[in-house]
Amino acid sequence: MRLFRFQPFFAIILRHGAKLTIFCFPKELKPHQRHVRNRRWIIALTGGLLLLSGCNSLPDSGPTESRINSSQRNPKKNAVGYSIIPITPQLISSLQSEAPPLFSSLDSADPHPMRTSTNDTIGPGDVIQVAVYEVGTALFGSSSSAMSAASSSSGNGLLGAAQPSPIPLLGVDGNGNVQVPFVGQINVAGMTASQAAQAIQSRLKQKSAAPQVMVRIATDIANSVMVYGGVRRPSRIPLTPNREHILDVIALAGGQEHASQTQNQVQNQMDEDYMVRLTRNGRVTEVPLKVVEDDPSQNIVMQPGDRVQLTYEPRTFTSFGASEHVNQIQFPTPILTMTDAISLIGGPSDARADPNAVYLFRFEHTDVLQRMGISVDTSAPTAPVVYQIDMMNPSNYFLAQKFIMRDRDLIYVANAASNKFYKFFSLISTVIAPGIAAAWIVR
Template identity: 25%
Template sequence: MRAKSKRRARFVALCVATTLVAGCALPRSGPTKNEIFSGAVQRQGDSFVVTVDDQVTAATAFVPALGFAEGLTSAAALGSDIIRPGDTLGLTIWENVEDGLLASASAGGSALEEIQVDGAGMIFVPYAGRIRAAGNSTEAVRRIITEKLEAQTPDPQVVIRRMAGDGATVSLIGGVGAQGVYAIERPNRTLTAMLATAGGITLPPEITQITLIRGAHKGTIWLQDLYSEPQLDVALRGGDRILVEEDTRFFTALGATGAQQKVPFDTQSISAIEALARVGGLSTGIADPTGIFIFRNEPQDIASAVLGRDDLIGPQRMIYVLDLTSPNGVFIARDFAIRDADTVYVTEAPYTQFSKVLSAVLGPLQTASSIDQLIE
């Protein structure tokens, strides 16, 4: 009777093990290397699987260019004395007569403070009437007022100055010390000076991007490039909008790595070997160093260059394969650039699945042995 029970226990254990293995119920982190290769276009799949070499690395070394269009860089700096709608002017008039139009000579002149330039660019001066100020320099407006008053009072002396106003302002938002609207004045007529006026940058400089919007023109640059390329320190114009933000690019790491997560870019460029290092490298117990895959939707022109074809239409699903065990493998991984939204996947070594199968078989058998002992 006991022998029959032992045989029954062993039979049940073997059935369980066989069911687990046959049903592919073994745990794993993702597809195997062979499964990925089986999905290649070359095998009637929907993705191009390409082994990375020096030629592929060069063809895919594309980094989206950042910069300002000529419409932003060609503008000259605003003159500090050019008047614009919304500016505030200060005006003082001296008359060479005892009883002047505005004040007597002994009064030391008549001061007209805070004359607002209206939306049409005009100002009103008593006895001179409405005068166009916008677009003129303070000297030009002074001459116009003098000519208007000379017909009514002898030898008038006019002094005009442009005070701080809101006729030419820019708005700054994002990662600056103090967000707000700032007037363009002599000390801050360029991009770097205006950023300093707003309290400087509060984000890590390596991943900070600056976007300038002016009418229909829009451009984005790296903060570091702003200081290394003087031509990017553009002159500002009234109505400019400046956005300072952190780089939003990322890649995703999956499979037999130290961590499986979404990883933001912390530098302007990241290589495949750096991407692996950022997630703790390969998992030494289960990773297959010959099966490192980068999944990417590649633009048509780059995909055509990589595959040497001219019949592709639109973006292509590409799977790049890295082999760290090849003589040049580490150098290639060091040079291969990771791009925004890439998925870096590391497969498990073949023996790992064998070990899991072995454990699935031996586990029930050990259970059966324990049952035998109980029966005895």
């Protein structure tokens, strides 16, 4: 900042880089007026110098493009190891070819691929009902003499109307054993109801005349799945020999919860916002409900012991920097592109933004980054990455229309490098404006 005197004006020239700003004021003042004016300008110049020295400490909404790039190359500042990747047609193709984790991978990882569950076997925790029909002297009858009398009245030595024995419900213990009266302990784990009936009947032939045994699974625990979370009726769903699929058990649990109506407004809940988490044999896979509905191969057959959790996770993205709105926004449509997201935040601010530097921060899958040739830690499922797009290039608007947003993405619009320069002059104007006004008044 320099002060020049020349007739008939005083001039103040402010310089910041290659830019100059000149303030000119009339010199024709009386001595006492000049004294007041000089004192005011000394104060203004001193304040301006102090402000210029502290220009870098002026408040700002975020880093500039150069600051982001330099921080990425500085290992001390880039502690998470993020990379900056420009959005190109090759990048769009690579992201579109990404294969998310699917439920079909659980079937391929089954150690016994040829084994299929028929969902009709008895297991620990089940409760079975055993009915024994006898003729002649009934082992399980309430009165042997009454049974004999009924047999004599039939004329042919057979019981006219056989009644099932009053055997109480039998529980299967943790070892798969069941205790049957007059028979003893029988291991029925892995047997079907008919196989268990044959095993009990073979034991009874030694003690009863021509017994007939029927077994029914009254409470099926072994052949069931747990369905919980965002369903109307969380419960244990018994599987049948019909072999229910994952959408079947969700429907049997009442289906997904619907938003309650509040003040005549219903919250927008889409199938894309529901996640289906399946736990099988110690492995957990999570897939959007919409994917299961659209892809029949992901509507896999349930196996005993599966656990299905339906969760409502509204997809959101966050915006920061020199945009018109700094906010967290929920996806309004099933598929949201980058152009949609930028329009939702009002686009780059004309007064503050650098349209050349629009960034998208994301934790990307490591296999995708490896295909791009980026060195990442393969032991981690995701790695941080920053995608950059130049919105001053018209062709990039077509790329942004194909770039699909994901849940938890962060859009940052970089600040223009001239922001602090303009802020500095705004502060200078605030300081010297009273002096200028006083000089004109004195004049």
